[in-house]
Amino acid sequence: MPRPLAFDKFRDVQSELGRSGSAIFRDAQGSENLVIRDPYAIEYIHSYAEDSPFFLGLAEGKLLGSRCTSGSCGFRYATPRSNCMVCGEPTDWFELPKSGRVHSWTTCHFGSEAFLSETPYNLALVEFDKVGSLLLGRLKDCTEPEIYVGMPVVARFTDRPKYRITDVWFVPDQTHR
Amino acid sequence: MSATASSPERRPESRRDPESPHASTGRKVYLVTGGVTKFAKAHPGMDFRLMVKKAYDYALKDTPNLTRDRIDGSRISYFSDHFSRQLKAASMVQDYLGLNPKGSVRIEWGGATGGECFQAAYEAVASGRMDVCLAAGYETMSRVATWKGNEFIALASDTNFDFPLGGFYTGYYALMVVRHIYEYLRRGKFAGITDEREAQRRAIAEGQRIMSWVSVKNHLNALYNPYAQYPKRLTVEDVLASEMISYPLTREQICTMSDGAAVAVLCDESRAREFTDHPVRVTGVGCGTDTMRLADRPFGKVPRFPHETENDYAGLSYPGVHSFRAGRAAGLEAYRMAGIVNPIKELDFVELHDAYASSEIQTYEDLGLCRYGEGYDFTLSGAPFLKGLDYGLEVPKAGTIPVNPSGGLIACGHPVGATGLMQAVFALWQLQGTVDKHFGDGTLQIAGAKRGAIHSHAGTGSSVTVSILERGF
Numbered sequence: 001m002p003r004p005l006a007f008d009k010f011r012d013v014q015s016e017l018g019r020s021g022s023a024i025f026r027d028a029q030g031s032e033n034l035v036i037r038d039p040y041a042i043e044y045i046h047s048y049a050e051d052s053p054f055f056l057g058l059a060e061g062k063l064l065g066s067r068c069t070s071g072s073c074g075f076r077y078a079t080p081r082s083n084c085m086v087c088g089e090p091t092d093w094f095e096l097p098k099s100g101r102v103h104s105w106t107t108c109h110f111g112s113e114a115f116l117s118e119t120p121y122n123l124a125l126v127e128f129d130k131v132g133s134l135l136l137g138r139l140k141d142c143t144e145p146e147i148y149v150g151m152p153v154v155a156r157f158t159d160r161p162k163y164r165i166t167d168v169w170f171v172p173d174q175t176h177r
Numbered sequence: 178m179s180a181t182a183s184s185p186e187r188r189p190e191s192r193r194d195p196e197s198p199h200a201s202t203g204r205k206v207y208l209v210t211g212g213v214t215k216f217a218k219a220h221p222g223m224d225f226r227l228m229v230k231k232a233y234d235y236a237l238k239d240t241p242n243l244t245r246d247r248i249d250g251s252r253i254s255y256f257s258d259h260f261s262r263q264l265k266a267a268s269m270v271q272d273y274l275g276l277n278p279k280g281s282v283r284i285e286w287g288g289a290t291g292g293e294c295f296q297a298a299y300e301a302v303a304s305g306r307m308d309v310c311l312a313a314g315y316e317t318m319s320r321v322a323t324w325k326g327n328e329f330i331a332l333a334s335d336t337n338f339d340f341p342l343g344g345f346y347t348g349y350y351a352l353m354v355v356r357h358i359y360e361y362l363r364r365g366k367f368a369g370i371t372d373e374r375e376a377q378r379r380a381i382a383e384g385q386r387i388m389s390w391v392s393v394k395n396h397l398n399a400l401y402n403p404y405a406q407y408p409k410r411l412t413v414e415d416v417l418a419s420e421m422i423s424y425p426l427t428r429e430q431i432c433t434m435s436d437g438a439a440v441a442v443l444c445d446e447s448r449a450r451e452f453t454d455h456p457v458r459v460t461g462v463g464c465g466t467d468t469m470r471l472a473d474r475p476f477g478k479v480p481r482f483p484h485e486t487e488n489d490y491a492g493l494s495y496p497g498v499h500s501f502r503a504g505r506a507a508g509l510e511a512y513r514m515a516g517i518v519n520p521i522k523e524l525d526f527v528e529l530h531d532a533y534a535s536s537e538i539q540t541y542e543d544l545g546l547c548r549y550g551e552g553y554d555f556t557l558s559g560a561p562f563l564k565g566l567d568y569g570l571e572v573p574k575a576g577t578i579p580v581n582p583s584g585g586l587i588a589c590g591h592p593v594g595a596t597g598l599m600q601a602v603f604a605l606w607q608l609q610g611t612v613d614k615h616f617g618d619g620t621l622q623i624a625g626a627k628r629g630a631i632h633s634h635a636g637t638g639s640s641v642t643v644s645i646l647e648r649g650f
Binding site: 013027048051079103104108111118123148164166 | 473
């Protein structure tokens with residue numbers, strides 16, 4: 001029976017695995033180590049549970065934040081938190097403004113495997129008036145040299161919702177130019 | 178931002194009576210030996226069990242009186258079941274080391290897994306549950322391609338809100354440092370520039386330049402550390418010219434994935450004296466946490482160290498996304514327990530979690546090595562550099578408080594479950610004065626080092642540990 005091909009460099013082993021599914025790595029001491037491909041795929045059944053209204057809201061073109069129901073607290077979050085982080089009381093939903101400002105940002109030139117094909121993409125933490133926390137989203141229709149902290153942005157929503165956080169993104173708010 | 182009006186102002190609550198800081202800390206705990214496998218991109222000739230075994234054998238060989246039968250049990254750490262694709266892998270380590278049927282448990286806490294494992298072993302001894310506890314950690318990140326590995330790491334961010342946007346830790350840390358630069362450089366030395374965009378561009382360029390100093394330092398230190406994965410001499414220009422990964426962070430400002438293992442043995446005082454003439458005492462442990470989502474971080478007040486004043490931070494919204502409140506909380510707890518009032522004067526070195534050059538600078542501030550906002554100038558002063566090494570940079574204050582004398586994560590590598598334990602082992606050797614013996618080169622030995630801190634950090638600062646180690650002989 002033919003043996004798998006042997007290599008001295010691990011990156012050669014990795015590329016061979018793509019072709020044949022097995023290879024031998026020969027280390028500096030001459031030991032041979034058999035390496036195989038071992039695929040693994042899973043589909044999860046995932047519930048958004050108490051955060052569901054947020055994602056249903058995106059499909060209706062709304063950004064829903066959480067507002068603490070305690071009169072003495074009343075903290076307003078730009079993300080869903082069904083109980084208040086500050087005082088522990090339950091929250092209810094309120095609609096966030098669609099316009100905000102860039103609190104911080106980056107352009108990702110690489111990413112996880114799942115997102116590599118989308119690079120480069122921008123991420124922005126967005127701040128809203130009278131809201132105590134931020135919202136993270138993609139920032140589109142602009143490139144690295146144009147983006148700055150404090151830049152006015154406005155939310156855009158997909159008309160074909162996938163019920164993911166990517167159903168909303170931000171673009172520069174032209175009304176401020 | 179307008180957010181501050183309704184923001185929470187909370188300070189970490191002390192779990193101890195401030196008049197009696199050692200009241201509930203239990204027995205004295207000592208670190209007596211350790212071992213590290215050389216971190217590498219891949220170790221296809223060793224699985225995780227054998228990597229741990231090699232580090233463990235090294236540790237036991239260094240303390241002949243400490244034989245396997247003296248070990249009462251273990252705490253074993255690895256970060257990701259995805260990388261391992263083997264649940265209960267820690268049981269296989271325990272099994273392979275021949276430690277059954279002694280007690281053991283697996284520790285996982287994101288990037289701080291190793292630091293948390295160290296503290297779990299500390300607790301086992303401090304509580305009296307064990308007299309001798311092995312802390313062992315590893316990670317085998319080479320089992321998937323680099324970008325799939327980045328995906329696994331990003332699963333340690335909120336998978337409903339953060340991961341689907343691009344799932345990339347370098348991106349998250351880039352978001353944090355852009356704001357850090359805005360707070361402290363744009364509003365600092367570039368405050369006079371009225372064109373907002375121009376001011377921010379120049380501030381970011383300056384931030385990138387200073388972060389490159391950290392990269393130069395850590396890679397150069399690693400030239401004298403045979404365990405390091407990426408020792409090299411770099412210039413600031415080399416670092417800036419390396420590939421842009423997530424603006425403004427370049428490849429040389431970011432640690433890589435590694436295979437590796439590390440172990441440390443902790444024990445009570447009488448056994449410490451029996452096992453070694455050079456024990457190191459763990460005099461402080463601290464752990465802090467923060468929100469999983471960066472977006473939820475509060476805008477409040479800075480929890481202060483004794484040497485800081487309220488006036489130092491007038492008008493600063495904290496932590497926002499620019500600083501690691503968990504690191505500050507961990508430092509407060511550990512320093513209080515160790516009786517440290519002014520860390521820069523009372524520590525001889527720090528091994529901290531520089532997964533990114535940016536987070537090293539942010540951590541200088543969290544740990545009180547300088548005040549918030551001073552991290553960039555602190556770097557340029559040379560204070561965190563080792564004395565007597567030629568970095569190709571002007572470092573007049575080198576030797577003030579060497580940070581990552583080993584080369585840190587950026588140059589040593591970051592096999593997550595091993596990293597925090599690697600720091601403990603390097604700190605042990607510094608305090609024992611045995612760097613020359615273990616590295617085969619004494620260049621990195623800090624003469625007369627008596628007290629050091631190790632710092633392990635997870636998930637955009639969602640959990641951080643700080644431990645204080647002191648010469649116990």
